[in-house]
Amino acid sequence: MALLKIAVAAAALAxxxxxxRAGAAxxxxxxxxxxxxxxxxGAALDxxxxxxxxxxxxxxxxxxxxxxxxxxxxxxxxxxxxxxxWDRADALVAFAKAHGQKVRGHTLVWHSQxxxxxxNGAFSPDELRSLMVAHIAAEAGRYRGAIYAWDVVNEPFTxxxxxxNSIWREAMGPDYVAIALKAARAADPDAKLYVNDYNVExxxxxxRALYDFVASLKRDGVPIDGVGLQSHFVxxxxxxxxxxxxxxFASLGVDVAxxxxxxxxxxxxxxxxxxxxxxxxASVVRACRETPRCVGVTTWGITDDRSxxxxxxxxxxxxxxxxxxxxxxxxxAAIIDGFTEKAP
Numbered sequence: 112m113a114l115l116k117i118a119v120a121a122a123a124l125a126x127x128x129x130x131x132r133a134g135a136a137x138x139x140x141x142x143x144x145x146x147x148x149x150x151x152x153g154a155a156l157d158x159x160x161x162x163x164x165x166x167x168x169x170x171x172x173x174x175x176x177x178x179x180x181x182x183x184x185x186x187x188x189x190x191x192x193x194x195x196x197w198d199r200a201d202a203l204v205a206f207a208k209a210h211g212q213k214v215r216g217h218t219l220v221w222h223s224q225x226x227x228x229x230x231n232g233a234f235s236p237d238e239l240r241s242l243m244v245a246h247i248a249a250e251a252g253r254y255r256g257a258i259y260a261w262d263v264v265n266e267p268f269t270x271x272x273x274x275x276n277s278i279w280r281e282a283m284g285p286d287y288v289a290i291a292l293k294a295a296r297a298a299d300p301d302a303k304l305y306v307n308d309y310n311v312e313x314x315x316x317x318x319r320a321l322y323d324f325v326a327s328l329k330r331d332g333v334p335i336d337g338v339g340l341q342s343h344f345v346x347x348x349x350x351x352x353x354x355x356x357x358x359x360f361a362s363l364g365v366d367v368a369x370x371x372x373x374x375x376x377x378x379x380x381x382x383x384x385x386x387x388x389x390x391x392x393a394s395v396v397r398a399c400r401e402t403p404r405c406v407g408v409t410t411w412g413i414t415d416d417r418s419x420x421x422x423x424x425x426x427x428x429x430x431x432x433x434x435x436x437x438x439x440x441x442x443x444a445a446i447i448d449g450f451t452e453k454a455p
Contacts, residue, residue: 366404
């Protein structure tokens with residue numbers, strides 16, 4: 112009898128998961144709710160964690176888009192010059208394909224997480240340009256047709272609106288962005304091409320610098336399809352003008368995506384803080400829903416146990432929709448409501 116009960120319970124769980132995957136639950140999942148508004152809901156994932164069933168099931172049932180947290184960064188895929196390791200990136204792309212999910216490729220050109228051979232190589236400007244173009248051709252070419260959108264260039268500006276000093280800017284000046292975008296278009300013609308940055312979600316020097324730069328790229332005919340707003344926020348302090356900023360970028364004739372959303376709380380997180388966090392998640396989702404060219408929302412991780420926040424912001428955490436035990440927080444219901452509620 113005990114074995115029969117266990118078998119029945121297991122069958123019921125399998126049926127429930129299958130129903131959610133099939134979309135029959137509709138608004139019961141984050142991805143289903145986003146889909147009802149014509150958008151995706153995604154998260155950055157660690158391919159190594161996909162071997163763990165709870166993580167894998169949550170990612171499979173809740174998400175309609177995935178981003179590799181680190182698996183596609185240059186230091187991961189080419190740690191030694193000319194020696195590539197695509198295993199983790201391949202695993203994520205295969206997971207997405209198996210579950211009918213989009214993939215946001217992240218990231219082709221960045222100032223950080225570069226391999227030591229590149230950082231310490233003392234390459235000439237022409238050599239760095241060639242290496243950058245070759246890297247884009249290798250990575251975007253490998254996944255040609257499998258990637259929905261690429262974060263081609265990540266974090267080109269500093270908070271004061273100036274160009275970030277990087278090996279790319281030192282070698283090519285600001286033109287490195289246009290060179291990278293053109294190389295990405297050649298390597299993966301059907302993918303959407305983005306410039307992605309943080310602290311651009313409210314009006315200020317950095318936001319205006321990115322806006323003006325994207326406008327100039329459009330005027331010059333450089334291939335750019337979207338702007339990514341990373342959106343790393345503190346609960347209760349989500350920018351009041353966020354929707355206006357999203358709509359301003361969209362007015363340039365490009366798509367807008369929330370690409371790395373998390374809303375951190377000063378620990379320990381109590382009910383009041385979790386409620387404030389839920390309200391902020393809902394406001395971000397509404398801003399996207401109210402902007403026709405906002406295509407989706409991605410969180411930087413999905414469960415608190417794998418969040419980057421505690422390691423970088425002392426005293427803060429609990430930033431993601433699911434807690435460390437994979438239980439939904441109030442943010443989950445708020446996100447679903449934000450995608451599906453009728454506009455006033």
